[in-house]
Amino acid sequence: MEIDPRGPRFGALITMVMFAVVLITGSVWVLAFQALCFAVGTFLGLTRSPYGMIYRFLVRPRLGPPGELEAEAPPRFAQAVGLVISIIGIVGYGVGLTPLGMAAAAAGLVAAVLNGVFGLCLGCEMYLAIRRTWPGLAGADRN
Amino acid sequence: MAPGLIALCAALICAVAAGVLLRYRNGRMRSVRAAPVPFRPDAVRSGDQADGATTAVPEARRLTSADLGRPLGEQATLIQFSSAFCAPCRATRRVLAEVAGMVDGVAHVEIDAESRLELVRRLGVLKTPTVFVTDSAGRIVKRASGQPRKPDVLAALGEAISINPIGKDASDISVRPA
Numbered sequence: 001m002e003i004d005p006r007g008p009r010f011g012a013l014i015t016m017v018m019f020a021v022v023l024i025t026g027s028v029w030v031l032a033f034q035a036l037c038f039a040v041g042t043f044l045g046l047t048r049s050p051y052g053m054i055y056r057f058l059v060r061p062r063l064g065p066p067g068e069l070e071a072e073a074p075p076r077f078a079q080a081v082g083l084v085i086s087i088i089g090i091v092g093y094g095v096g097l098t099p100l101g102m103a104a105a106a107a108g109l110v111a112a113v114l115n116g117v118f119g120l121c122l123g124c125e126m127y128l129a130i131r132r133t134w135p136g137l138a139g140a141d142r143n
Numbered sequence: 144m145a146p147g148l149i150a151l152c153a154a155l156i157c158a159v160a161a162g163v164l165l166r167y168r169n170g171r172m173r174s175v176r177a178a179p180v181p182f183r184p185d186a187v188r189s190g191d192q193a194d195g196a197t198t199a200v201p202e203a204r205r206l207t208s209a210d211l212g213r214p215l216g217e218q219a220t221l222i223q224f225s226s227a228f229c230a231p232c233r234a235t236r237r238v239l240a241e242v243a244g245m246v247d248g249v250a251h252v253e254i255d256a257e258s259r260l261e262l263v264r265r266l267g268v269l270k271t272p273t274v275f276v277t278d279s280a281g282r283i284v285k286r287a288s289g290q291p292r293k294p295d296v297l298a299a300l301g302e303a304i305s306i307n308p309i310g311k312d313a314s315d316i317s318v319r320p321a
Contacts, residue, residue, distance in 0.1 A: 109151070117162060
């Protein structure tokens with residue numbers, strides 16, 4: 001499935017703000033909401049994630065059509081990576097290991113900034129590297 | 144200052160620094176450090192005949208027509224490693240095809256990274272697209288990780304063509320207007 005590549009970038013900008021709020025307030029609930037967004041994006045697809053919906057109905061109508069489409073699989077894998085990072089953060093803040101929580105939120109923030117501001121999707125690169133290193137694991141065809 | 148705020152500032156600084164650096168490097172043509180090659184005018188012809196003379200060039204810095212499954216370009220070859228799920232690969236293909244059409248004797252070869260993993264490892268291809276510019280003997284002159292810009296490809300081609308003195312001199316190079 002192909003999607004508008006600006007959608008995930010928009011989502012990354014919101015994610016950036018969310019992780020910043022988590023770092024400033026130390027709130028597990030904000031982090032839990034972000035984890036939920038990642039989970040929806042991972043399991044139900046990017047277009048059904050909360051930020052994806054905001055993009056589709058509020059942002060995209062104001063933009064022209066995308067110049068190119070991109071495949072959904074790599075950014076969707078990136079959502080899964082974000083989910084793992086968020087869960088680590090929730091565990092950290094939840095059991096009182098605040099440095100762990102902050103490290104996870106900081107990592108999430110860095111990834112979100114790189115994606116939203118610079119268009120560099122680290123999770124996507126991980127997906128492609130996995131396909132190269134372990135063909136067959138992520139659906140790659142062996143010729 | 145609250146530790147969270149410090150972490151936030153540190154993360155932002157790291158992210159912006161990394162982002163700027165990665166954007167700068169993306170698609171930039173960089174030279175491949177050349178191993179010294181003894182000049183053997185009698186032995187050096189096209190890549191697949193010259194194995195004896197080119198053993199001084201490490202395998203990691205050379206591509207043969209056997210590697211590519213087709214002949215090298217007469218003057219130079221543009222080799223692109225692509226993969227599925229790679230939008231910049233499509234754009235790179237367009238740029239390289241255009242440039243190959245502009246300059247005589249330049250071949251454009253596209254390789255699927257996932258089906259040539261041995262080449263990927265040998266050449267240290269870390270992401271797609273990765274572009275290699277080789278001379279007529281298959282020696283890698285420049286490489287770029289990420290989508291290269293057309294002027295940079297043309298400049299790299301100029302270098303690749305002028306490097307190999309065999310058979311052609313500068314007046315033989317004809318460039319058709321784009």
